[in-house]
Amino acid sequence: MSCKIDCHTHIVNEAIKAVYFDHTDGYALVMPFLEKFAGNAPPDHSADIVQSDARLFLCPAIDISRDIPTQLATIEPCLESHRVVGLKIYLTYQTGRADDERLRCVYEFAEKHRLSITYHTGSCSLVLPTDNDINGSNARYVQNVARQFPSVNFIVAHMDDPRYEACIRIVHEQPNMFTDFSGAYEPGTQEGADMRWAIDTFARAIHQYPDTYTSILYGTDFCPPINLSAIDEYDTTIAGIFKPEQFEDIYYHNALRAFPRLAEYIQKEDVYDKAKTEF
Numbered sequence: 001m002s003c004k005i006d007c008h009t010h011i012v013n014e015a016i017k018a019v020y021f022d023h024t025d026g027y028a029l030v031m032p033f034l035e036k037f038a039g040n041a042p043p044d045h046s047a048d049i050v051q052s053d054a055r056l057f058l059c060p061a062i063d064i065s066r067d068i069p070t071q072l073a074t075i076e077p078c079l080e081s082h083r084v085v086g087l088k089i090y091l092t093y094q095t096g097r098a099d100d101e102r103l104r105c106v107y108e109f110a111e112k113h114r115l116s117i118t119y120h121t122g123s124c125s126l127v128l129p130t131d132n133d134i135n136g137s138n139a140r141y142v143q144n145v146a147r148q149f150p151s152v153n154f155i156v157a158h159m160d161d162p163r164y165e166a167c168i169r170i171v172h173e174q175p176n177m178f179t180d181f182s183g184a185y186e187p188g189t190q191e192g193a194d195m196r197w198a199i200d201t202f203a204r205a206i207h208q209y210p211d212t213y214t215s216i217l218y219g220t221d222f223c224p225p226i227n228l229s230a231i232d233e234y235d236t237t238i239a240g241i242f243k244p245e246q247f248e249d250i251y252y253h254n255a256l257r258a259f260p261r262l263a264e265y266i267q268k269e270d271v272y273d274k275a276k277t278e279f
Contacts, residue, residue: 003027005255005262008118008157008182008219010228011056012044020222021055023231027266028222029259031088031118032061040128042225047082057262059086059118062106064096072109079113085262086116086155091137093120093130098137098154099144107149116153116259122161126188127226139167139179146174153258155217158183164205172209178258181237182219185230195233199240206241213246217254 004026011017011030020028032046050056060075060082062068075084087110091098098119110117121137124130139160146154156179160167171177181202184191191198206212218238221228238250256263 004218004251005029006220006222007155007217007255007258008180008221010041010221010223010226011049012046012223013042013049014045016042016223016225017049017053017056019224019229020231025055027055027057027262029057029059029085029262031059034061034063034090034093036063036065036093037128040226042223047078050082057083057085057259057265059088059116060084061088061090064089064094064100064103068102069105072105076109076113083265084113084115085259085265086110086118088118088120090120092122092124092132092134093128095131095133096136097141099141103145107145107152110152111149114260114264116155116261118155118157120158121156121167122158122163123189125183125226125228126186139163139170139177143170143174143177146177150176152176153178153260155179155258157219158221159202159205164201165208168205168208168212171215172212178215178217178254180217180219182234183221183228184237185228185233187227195236199237202237203241213242213249214254216242216250217258218251 006028009028009030011020011028012032030046030050033041033044046058050058062071087106119142121139122134139156142154142156154177156167156177159179159181167179171179184198186192220231220234242250
């Protein structure tokens with residue numbers, strides 16, 4: 001099997017990176033935190049961490065409570081130097097819907113630069129401050145945007161917890177939408193307390209359609225300072241839901257389809273072999 005691509009992490013500083021790569025290897029996409037999380041989330045040096053390690057790629061966060069065009073203008077000159085492959089929008093934590101008109105400039109920017117959009121959807125971390133707009137983060141609003149921008153890929157992170165089955169139905173209908181079950185094993189959640197229940201719940205949603213595996217991404221949401229340290233649990237979950245012949249799609253090929261700029265980096269340069277010799 002090819003190496004893994006972890007499509008959802010918060011490897012935002014050197015300490016977290018060291019713990020992560022002590023336990024696993026491969027590529028990882030880094031999602032920075034919002035400023036509103038300061039004091040609850042760990043120190044965030046995402047851009048520097050990504051630039052220092054060939055295994056990492058960046059998905060800058062868009063703060064939808066601030067001026068969005070200004071943020072995009074700041075990101076644009078750094079797309080190559082920071083190996084940017086997507087953008088992150090923290091729905092639920094921030095009040096808003098994916099199809100809000102004020103976000104249209106984000107999707108036009110993504111279309112121009114072949115970036116993908118990852119949304120936090122559904123329930124939130126138990127330790128980060130949130131507007132708790134869980135209704136606004138519904139995957140059906142993401143689908144509205146995905147239909148308007150068919151050349152952009154949209155990732156509904158966390159399978160719109162707890163709207164798992166509805167999320168899978170939406171993703172199945174929309175070829176440019178993907179999802180994951182990252183962040184599932186946070187202590188204090190039902191999933192974290194009962195992995196067998198979580199696996200059965202995810203499987204019931206995913207097995208609504210035989211080809212859903214082509215839309216599922218491997219992601220851990222790794223960030224021990226906010227109680228997200230699970231890695232092995234995701235391997236157990238994937239083994240409990242999917243057939244062995246589907247593992248390579250889940251761990252690797254689906255990510256290359258979901259993030260076209262990531263695919264360009266990996267195909268242009270043998271980044272993984274370089275990383276294995278340098279780190």
